[in-house]
Amino acid sequence: MGLITAVRKDRQTKTAAKEAVRQRTLKKAVSLTGIGLHSGAEVTLTLNPAPADHGIHFHRTDVTAGASDKAAVAARWDRVADTRLCSALANDHGVTIGTVEHLMAALAGCGIDNLRIELDGPEVPVMDGSAQQFVDVIRAAGVVELSAARRVIRVLKPVAVESEQGRAELAPAAVFSVDFEIEFQSRAIRRQHLRLGVVNGAFCKELANARTFGFMHEVEAMQKAGLARGGSLDNAIVIDGDKVLNDGGLRHVDEFVRHKALDAVGDLYLAGSQIIGAYRAERAGHAINNALLRKLFADPDAWCYDVLRGDESKTAMDGGIKAEAAVV
Numbered sequence: 355m356g357l358i359t360a361v362r363k364d365r366q367t368k369t370a371a372k373e374a375v376r377q378r379t380l381k382k383a384v385s386l387t388g389i390g391l392h393s394g395a396e397v398t399l400t401l402n403p404a405p406a407d408h409g410i411h412f413h414r415t416d417v418t419a420g421a422s423d424k425a426a427v428a429a430r431w432d433r434v435a436d437t438r439l440c441s442a443l444a445n446d447h448g449v450t451i452g453t454v455e456h457l458m459a460a461l462a463g464c465g466i467d468n469l470r471i472e473l474d475g476p477e478v479p480v481m482d483g484s485a486q487q488f489v490d491v492i493r494a495a496g497v498v499e500l501s502a503a504r505r506v507i508r509v510l511k512p513v514a515v516e517s518e519q520g521r522a523e524l525a526p527a528a529v530f531s532v533d534f535e536i537e538f539q540s541r542a543i544r545r546q547h548l549r550l551g552v553v554n555g556a557f558c559k560e561l562a563n564a565r566t567f568g569f570m571h572e573v574e575a576m577q578k579a580g581l582a583r584g585g586s587l588d589n590a591i592v593i594d595g596d597k598v599l600n601d602g603g604l605r606h607v608d609e610f611v612r613h614k615a616l617d618a619v620g621d622l623y624l625a626g627s628q629i630i631g632a633y634r635a636e637r638a639g640h641a642i643n644n645a646l647l648r649k650l651f652a653d654p655d656a657w658c659y660d661v662l663r664g665d666e667s668k669t670a671m672d673g674g675i676k677a678e679a680a681v682v
């Protein structure tokens with residue numbers, strides 16, 4: 355290697371080391387309206403840009419009484435209050451935000467670090483049962499890069515949780531990946547397995563449009579109990595025995611396991627930062643995903659905060675959406 359080449363290579367390495375992946379937010383506010391899956395009521399969601407280190411916070415605009423922080427709910431694992439049908443958050447005043455997982459998945463997948471999310475009801479609208487419309491509005495609003503480096507959570511040792519329902523684990527790895535396996539009696543699903551490195555635009559290409567699903571008898575039972583009142587073939591895949599009832603059929607042959615992977619991406623983004631590690635799950639749902647985060651954070655040796663630099667910046671989740679130049 356000649357002297358000039360050696361000097362140039364050294365300079366490039368130094369530049370790469372300094373160049374960290376930066377935090378992102380939306381370029382402008384954007385709204386969308388839909389119905390809540392469980393309430394059946396119409397709600398409007400507004401995604402507002404937020405400064406560096408703000409994180410993702412929800413604000414209920416229909417809750418006005420009392421202290422100014424009463425309506426605010428942080429999108430964080432220790433605010434998850436209910437995981438039976440969806441991931442629901444609650445603050446200390448009992449103000450709740452239901453069905454956050456598909457929106458959180460879109461924010462994770464598109465690499466949005468900071469956002470003030472306004473909602474005029476108790477539940478994020480279900481839209482078509484996937485994360486696609488959330489990705490579409492993020493793309494339409496545009497993304498800007500902030501000057502602060504993005505803080506990621508690096509998994510340092512394996513952590514696993516298991517219950518009668520299933521199991522999930524996080525293990526050290528160079529990138530965030532999802533490995534999910536499900537098995538159902540119904541011939542419409544059977545055994546499905548998906549393994550995906552969720553880097554760059556992979557979320558938008560492979561997972562974003564996968565819809566939530568349910569069985570006809572479950573939907574009927576839930577609706578009798580006053581739940582899933584907004585649930586219909588417009589926002590879920592409905593299976594009756596071995597048959598998919600939706601007219602257009604499936605968006606992917608393995609749409610079911612892709613949706614479970616989407617849910618996991620959303621649930622894990624409640625960690626507060628992108629996780630760098632390998633997620634593996636069998637038949638896991640929102641409860642197991644939340645228990646996994648609680649177990650991870652309970653052990654200080656199992657994780658650390660870090661910044662993605664140099665070659666590692668290629669592993670950042672950005673949804674394939676380029677950000678505009680950094681703003682101060």
Ligand SMILES: [Zn+2]
Pocket residue numbers: 455456566613617
């Ligand atoms: Zn879901």
